[in-house]
Amino acid sequence: MVMRVAIPVLPCRDVQAARSYFTDVLGFDTIFTWETPPSYAAVIRDTAEFHLYAESSVGPARVTVVVDDVDSCHDELRARGADIVEPLADRPYGMRDFNVRTPDGHLLIFSQPLTESG
Secondary structure: OOOOOOOOEEEEOOHHHHHHHHHHHOOOEEEEEEOOOOOEEEEEEOOEEEEEEEOOOOOOOEEEEEOOOHHHHHHHHHHOOOOEEEEEEEOOOOEEEEEEEOOOOOEEEEEEEOOOOO
């Protein structure tokens, strides 16, 4: 048995607004939406995939997205207007990362191992 991928499924108060944030601000593409207005959606960028579902009570999740060039990722997302709540920095735990907060309060940690960064 091989586990291939884990897909975070994030609760969202407004799936359409969350999907728009992922596509317009974070540069993801929509895979599909379900129902009108959507109660479920899936977005993808490269091999990073998120599913979003409607939930009136939303507790924030933390998800790490490992990227191959965290500096260019940071520059792109900052230019697109992402809500960067923790600046890009080398961390004592061996990663270079920054944190983006989604409109529902989820924290996306874009990260690269320090051994791979320039």
